[in-house]
Structures are given as C-alpha cells and as structure tokens.
Amino acid sequence: MVPLPKEGIISWMILLGRLPTGDRLLRWGMQINAFPPCQTCGSPNESPPAPKPGASLPEPGAPEASPPELAPIPPPELSPEPSEAPRDDKVFDVTEYDAVADGWTESRLAFLAAWKAACDHPGNSTFYIPEGIFMVAPITFHGPCYNDLSPNVKIKGTLLAPIRLTAFKSHHWIAFKNLKGFAVTGGTETGKVDGQGEAEAWQQSSCLKAARCKKLITSMFFINVSHASISNITLLNGKGFHLGLHKSNDINIYNVNIIAPEDSPNTDGIHVSHSSNISIFSSTIGVGDDCISIGSGSNNISISDVRCGPGHGISVGSLGKYKTETDVVGISVRNCTINGTENGIRMKSWPGGRAINAYNMTFEDILMINVSNPIVIDQEYCPSHKCKTTKPSLVKVKDILIRNISGTYNTKSAVTLLCSSDAPCEDIRLVNISLNYLVPHTPRQGRFNIKGFLNGLQVINSKF
Ligand SMILES: *[C@@H]1O[C@H](CO)[C@@H](O)[C@H](O)[C@H]1NC(C)=O
Ligand SMILES: *[C@@H]1O[C@H](CO)[C@@H](O)[C@H](O)[C@H]1NC(C)=O
Ligand SMILES: *[C@@H]1O[C@H](CO)[C@@H](O)[C@H](O)[C@H]1NC(C)=O
Ligand SMILES: *[C@@H]1O[C@H](CO)[C@@H](O)[C@H](O)[C@H]1NC(C)=O
Ligand SMILES: *[C@@H]1O[C@H](CO)[C@@H](O)[C@H](O)[C@H]1NC(C)=O
Ligand SMILES: *[C@@H]1O[C@H](CO)[C@@H](O)[C@H](O)[C@H]1NC(C)=O
Numbered sequence: 001m002v003p004l005p006k007e008g009i010i011s012w013m014i015l016l017g018r019l020p021t022g023d024r025l026l027r028w029g030m031q032i033n034a035f036p037p038c039q040t041c042g043s044p045n046e047s048p049p050a051p052k053p054g055a056s057l058p059e060p061g062a063p064e065a066s067p068p069e070l071a072p073i074p075p076p077e078l079s080p081e082p083s084e085a086p087r088d089d090k091v092f093d094v095t096e097y098d099a100v101a102d103g104w105t106e107s108r109l110a111f112l113a114a115w116k117a118a119c120d121h122p123g124n125s126t127f128y129i130p131e132g133i134f135m136v137a138p139i140t141f142h143g144p145c146y147n148d149l150s151p152n153v154k155i156k157g158t159l160l161a162p163i164r165l166t167a168f169k170s171h172h173w174i175a176f177k178n179l180k181g182f183a184v185t186g187g188t189e190t191g192k193v194d195g196q197g198e199a200e201a202w203q204q205s206s207c208l209k210a211a212r213c214k215k216l217i218t219s220m221f222f223i224n225v226s227h228a229s230i231s232n233i234t235l236l237n238g239k240g241f242h243l244g245l246h247k248s249n250d251i252n253i254y255n256v257n258i259i260a261p262e263d264s265p266n267t268d269g270i271h272v273s274h275s276s277n278i279s280i281f282s283s284t285i286g287v288g289d290d291c292i293s294i295g296s297g298s299n300n301i302s303i304s305d306v307r308c309g310p311g312h313g314i315s316v317g318s319l320g321k322y323k324t325e326t327d328v329v330g331i332s333v334r335n336c337t338i339n340g341t342e343n344g345i346r347m348k349s350w351p352g353g354r355a356i357n358a359y360n361m362t363f364e365d366i367l368m369i370n371v372s373n374p375i376v377i378d379q380e381y382c383p384s385h386k387c388k389t390t391k392p393s394l395v396k397v398k399d400i401l402i403r404n405i406s407g408t409y410n411t412k413s414a415v416t417l418l419c420s421s422d423a424p425c426e427d428i429r430l431v432n433i434s435l436n437y438l439v440p441h442t443p444r445q446g447r448f449n450i451k452g453f454l455n456g457l458q459v460i461n462s463k464f
C-alpha cells in the first residue's frame with residue numbers, strides 16, 4: 001500500500017520512477033503541483049462526449065394505434081425503435097393459444113404455440129402477453145423467423161418463473177435465440193419479469209459457501225440476436241443474472257428497471273459477453289451483485305444515464321479465467337450515478353489465467369454517493385479466496401481514462417490499483433477526480449492503494 005505522497009490536488013505527471021512496494025516494484029510517475037488547472041485534460045474538445053444515445057433514436061410520441069394497447073412496433077433493420085405502426089402488424093396473443101393468466105397455470109406450451117405462429121407469419125407480427133400473471137417454465141424463443149426477422153415482443157403483464165431449480169435444465173429462464181430486428185418492450189406500461197429467486201435459488205448452500213452459487217439461472221438471455229431493443233420492462237428477483245447478452249450485436253437497452261435485494265447472491269443486473277455495439281441507457285438497477293458487468297469479448301459497449309445501487313457497481317470483468325476469452329475493447333461509461341454500492345467502477349481479472357487485452361475504456365461524469373471502493377482495478381480478483389494468488393494475472397489493462405468522478409466514499413481507499421507484475425497496467429489516467437471520505441477524524445492515508453506494475457499513471461487535477 002502506498003499512501004499518496006501528499007494530500008491535496010495532484011496535477012500533471014511527468015516523472016517516471018520506481019518505488020519498492022514489498023516484494024514488488026511499482027513504477028509510477030506523478031508530480032504534485034499546486035493548482036494550475038489542467039490545460040490538456042479538461043477541455044471538452046479533447047474527447048467530446050458521445051452523443052446522447054437517445055438522441056439519434058427518438059422515442060415516438062405515444063402513438064395511437066388500434067387497439068391502443070397494442071402499441072406500434074418498430075420497423076426492424078433500420079432501427080429497432082418503434083416509429084410508425086405497421087399496418088399489417090398481426091398480433092399473436094398468448095391467451096388465444098390457451099395461456100392462463102392466473103399466476104399458477106404453467107403456460108409454456110401455449111407461449112411456444114403463439115410464438116411459432118408469430119414467427120412463421122408472413123409479415124410483421126407481434127407476440128403479445130396481455131395483462132395478468134403468467135407462470136412460464138424455461139422457454140426459448142427460437143429463430144430464424146419469416147424473412148429472417150423476428151416478431152416484436154410486447155409484455156404487458158407479468159411473467160413468473162418457476163420457484164424450484166429442478167425445473168431448469170439449462171442456465172436460462174427466458175431465452176431469445178437466432179433472431180434479428182425486433183423490440184422487446186412493455187410499452188407505455190411496464191411489463192414485469194419476476195425470477196422468484198428469493199424462495200429457493202438464493203438459499204442454495206453453495207451461495208453461502210462460495211462467491212458463486214452452483215446453479216445460476218439468467219432471467220432473460222439473448223443469444224445470437226441483433227438489431228434489437230429491450231425497453232420499458234422491469235426485471236426483479238432474478239435467480240442469477242437478470243439480463244444476459246451473448247454473441248449479440250446492435251442492441252439498445254433503455255428504460256429498464258432491475259430490482260433485487262442488496263444481499264441476493266449473484267444477481268447481476270445486466271451481463272454482456274462476446275457482443276458488440278451495445279448501448280445501455282436511461283435505466284435503474286439495484287441488485288445484489290454488479291449492476292452491469294461487461295465480460296470477455298465485448299466490443300463497443302456504451303453505458304450512460306444509469307442509476308446503480310445497491311449492488312457492486314459497474315464492472316468490466318471478471319476476465320482471464322476461461323480459455324474461450326477474447327479482448328474487451330471500447331467501453332464507455334458516462335453520466336451515471338452510483339449510490340450505496342460496494343464498488344463504483346471496477347475492472348477485475350483473475351490471477352493466472354488467459355492473456356487477453358482490456359483497453360480503450362472511458363469512465364466519466366460519474367457521481368458516487370457513499371460508495372465503498374469508488375475506483376478499482378483489481379488484477380487479483382478471487383472472490384472465493386481459493387486462487388493461486390502467486391500467479392499474476394495475464395490480462396493486459398491499458399488505455400483507461402477515468403475523468404470527472406465526484407462524490408463520497410466510505411472506506412480507506414478511494415482509488416485501488418492492483419495491477420499485474422506480468423502484464424503491467426498501462427496508460428491509466430485519472431483526471432478531475434474529486435472524492436470525499438465520509439468518515440471524519442480518521443487518518444488520511446491509504447486513499448490511493450497501489451500494488452504491482454504500472455506504466456504511465458497520470459493523476460491530474462484530482463483529490464480524494
Ligand atoms: C476538469 O477540471 C477543470 C478545472 O477544475 C475544468 O475546467 C474542466 O472543465 C474539468 N473537465 C472535466 C472533463 O470535468
Ligand atoms: C413491416 O413493417 C415495416 C415498417 O413498419 C414495413 O416497412 C414493411 O413493409 C412491413 N412488412 C411487411 C411484410 O408488410
Ligand atoms: C444466428 O441467427 C441467424 C438468424 O438471425 C441464423 O441465420 C444464424 O445461423 C445464427 N448463427 C448461429 C451460429 O447459430
Ligand atoms: C416507454 O414508456 C414511456 C413512458 O414511460 C413511453 O413514453 C414510451 O413510448 C415507451 N416506449 C415504448 C417502446 O413503448
Ligand atoms: C458503436 O455502437 C453504436 C451503437 O451502440 C454505433 O452507433 C457505433 O457506430 C458503434 N461504433 C463503432 C466504432 O463500431
Ligand atoms: C458495429 O457497428 C459498426 C458501425 O455501425 C459496424 O460497422 C459493425 O459491423 C458493427 N459490428 C457488429 C459486430 O455488428
């Protein structure tokens with residue numbers, strides 16, 4: 001642990017030196033300045049903020065179609081957002097295929113029959129779940145469908161997962177597979193997807209013993225899906241992750257609400273892996289694990305206007321554990337509020353493991369409220385504490401910009417950089433960080449916890 005050389009505003013960085021830290025060497029460079037406000041970093045021109053995701057994808061004015069509750073569904077391909085009610089949109093209502101909205105009668109086969117009809121329909125179609133509570137066993141909505149496009153999915157009612165884990169043969173409850181060009185939405189009222197994790201899934205003994213429950217079920221899983229949007233739905237009490245994207249591209253997720261108790265195990269809000277061009281915005285996520293986690297193979301993922309908390313914050317990783325992993329590139333997290341979480345923004349990789357790269361990431365304009373560890377790079381991630389921590393992580397973390405982060409925190413470390421000695425972190429920039437320690441009258445040290453090798457650390461105009 002290396003305390004900050006001095007309290008206060010740190011600006012510029014030029015020096016390159018070496019500091020022994022136990023058995024490791026820390027390479028770092030930092031120069032303390034009084035205040036010349038940063039000339040090179042703060043200018044909005046340096047890296048213009050991404051356009052607001054919503055901007056190029058206008059929400060439609062609440063369109064009056066007939067019947068009104070069957071809201072207009074999007075023209076696929078060009079934009080997954082609804083724009084104009086397609087005239088030939090045929091609606092396939094699950095209750096017309098004998099689904100029963102009593103919260104009890106299991107309706108999987110009825111859902112599949114309605115799906116097949118919608119999927120095969122030679123024209124635009126909507127798979128429609130009306131008001132009411134539907135109990136549905138694990139189900140996969142397969143494509144490809146007619147014209148290689150998908151029906152839109154409108155969830156007005158509530159979907160309930162079976163309580164018993166024995167009902168699940170795979171790791172998903174509701175899966176969408178091999179589909180293109182569609183919207184999954186609750187419409188103007190928000191549909192609900194209730195994983196019912198509390199009764200059995202969270203009680204598994206493995207959840208208590210290890211950091212990972214043995215049987216983790218993702219509530220809504222999208223695999224090989226493209227040009228889609230997921231909006232206006234509430235996911236709650238997932239048995240495991242709430243929303244999962246895998247091998248999927250060009251997806252917008254917005255106006256989504258994800259809720260699970262702070263102490264529910266492994267209930268990540270959204271997990272992304274091996275996917276590209278994903279935008280997650282205008283959403284609220286409070287869960288028992290990461291609000292959003294960006295896993296291996298993710299490319300061009302943008303997160304903005306997300307309110308996160310409780311939970312473990314917004315994470316990249318964990319990385320480096322599995323053979324199939326590939327690089328994580330082009331992640332941006334902007335304009336978010338992170339409130340009452342264990343971590344704020346975090347990158348995590350396992351000791352040992354795969355040599356992949358994680359680079360070109362920006363975290364900016366983030367407000368932290370009473371967060372335990374606001375900024376973390378942890379290359380010794382091992383939640384089960386059963387790793388060979390002597391082996392350094394081989395994940396190369398580089399080109400990370402962390403800018404305009406403000407707010408409060410409640411542990412000794414505002415910034416934790418535990419980098420690998422085999423694959424040193426490279427080009428980490430902390431700019432305009434202003435974080436206040438919530439606990440008064442305690443020694444102001446250890447706020448900057450650095451370990452391992454680090455090439456090119458810049459701390460500019462920051463205090464914490
Ligand atoms: C960084 O701080 C400087 C001075 O405090 C300010 O002028 C600049 O706008 C800030 N930049 C960002 C991106 O917050
Ligand atoms: C489906 O809807 C889109 C947009 O609303 C429209 O352009 C297209 O012609 C419709 N498809 C068919 C087969 O009618
Ligand atoms: C992905 O889905 C498309 C349909 O959208 C299908 O044609 C393709 O075969 C699927 N790919 C795989 C690997 O299954
Ligand atoms: C989502 O809900 C908002 C109101 O909460 C509404 O304005 C918007 O049209 C809805 N979006 C869709 C796709 O139905
Ligand atoms: C990243 O994804 C967004 C959609 O989320 C897309 O508009 C943009 O063009 C993509 N950028 C790159 C470099 O692929
Ligand atoms: C991501 O978006 C860019 C820009 O629109 C596009 O060129 C690229 O093919 C997309 N990537 C994938 C995997 O769809």
Ligand SMILES: *[C@@H]1O[C@H](CO)[C@@H](O)[C@H](O)[C@H]1NC(C)=O
Nearest residue numbers: 052304305306307335336337
């Ligand atoms: C930032 O997020 C807030 C709500 O969290 C939203 O009202 C505002 O429009 C967003 N600003 C930008 C520039 O995206």
Ligand SMILES: *[C@@H]1O[C@H](CO)[C@@H](O)[C@H](O)[C@H]1NC(C)=O
Nearest residue numbers: 300301329330331332360361
């Ligand atoms: C970094 O990632 C962003 C997406 O977050 C992308 O727009 C940009 O082109 C990437 N820059 C480089 C140098 O790869």
Ligand SMILES: *[C@@H]1O[C@H](CO)[C@@H](O)[C@H](O)[C@H]1NC(C)=O
Nearest residue numbers: 307309310337338339340369
């Ligand atoms: C942060 O969370 C606390 C506890 O849930 C809540 O009382 C407070 O209003 C939140 N603050 C903000 C700014 O959202």
Ligand SMILES: *[C@@H]1O[C@H](CO)[C@@H](O)[C@H](O)[C@H]1NC(C)=O
Nearest residue numbers: 335364365366367404405406
């Ligand atoms: C810094 O981030 C806050 C959100 O925490 C935002 O309100 C403010 O506009 C940002 N400042 C600049 C200069 O972008």
Ligand SMILES: *[C@@H]1O[C@H](CO)[C@@H](O)[C@H](O)[C@H]1NC(C)=O
Nearest residue numbers: 340341369370371372410438
């Ligand atoms: C901050 O969070 C801690 C738990 O992490 C909690 O005990 C404390 O009451 C919170 N403080 C405030 C001011 O919300």
